[in-house]
Amino acid sequence: MLTVGDAFPEFELTACVSLESGREFSTISHKTYEGDWKVYFAWPLDFTFVCPTELTGFGELHTDFADRGAHIVGFSLDSEFTHHAWRRSHPGLRGLPFPMMADIRRELCSALGILGRDGVPMRAAFLVDPADVIRFAMVTDGSVGRNPQEVLRALDALQTGGLCPASWTRGEETLDPDALLAAVEA
Template sequence: MLSVGEKFPQFKVKATVSNDLNTAFVDIDNNTYKGKWLVVFFYPKDFTFVCPTEITGFAEVNEQFVDRDAQILTGSTDSEFVHHAWRTHHKDLNRLPFPMLADVKRELTSALGILDKNEGVAQRATFIVDPQGIIRFVYVTDLSVGRNPAEVLRVLDALQTDELCPCNWKQGEDVIKVA
């Protein structure tokens, strides 16, 4: 699995960005959000149980990420059409404010090293990538355990200070100053 300090891999995938079939699908690659922080989180499968709780959890705090010049991207190994059906038919995903990446060829999940060997799906993995394309944070949980979007936001805040941040540090608190 790629880790902190490594370059996020080159990619180009279809993404689902709306429920309107005329505008639902776009190509997204490394240059789409050039100069922004990226928060890229993968989940195992559409139409499952834990995944929509995480996606809606990130959607609820999306504006806080936007305020920090960060773009959220989510994705799985499902197709853009499956993403579209799920968005359209799941009330909590209907107005999702960020793209859903469709890694159907499993190229991005394989390059990241997060393709689950037993299930053949994306692991529940989160990456924070800085504007230079460097991975600054990686967070992976078991397929059965959801993430905490507030913790990902807290870490983004800490990374953006470019300072030493103690355990449980929150935005606005003192950072560590080395004499």
């Protein structure tokens, strides 16, 4: 699996972006949000039980991510038409404010190394910086949904450029290595 420090792979995929007639689909590529922070996350399959809780969780934090200059992009192996049908049929997904990409040929999932033994993507999330370098990677078991709030917290920490202790949250002080060393030497 690709991890922190690796370049996020190049891709070009069709995505379901809306339920509005004539505007349902768009092509998304590695260049779409070039120069910005990106949150890419994969889920195993549409029409499942844990997945919509994650998608709605990311959707609820969309404005928070956008305020930090980050774009959310989700993907699975399902086609853009399956994504559209799922969004249309699931009340919590109808107004999703981010694209749902269709990796039906498993190209992005394979390049990321996140295909499970069962051939479907693991629950993976990646924070990718403006230079397209992975700065945070998270994978959970299929039965465990991710916490989008933790992904946002990690983005906040990365954007400080400082050292952030465990459980650090936005607005708190970062660690000062010089002060810590001085305290140890005293």
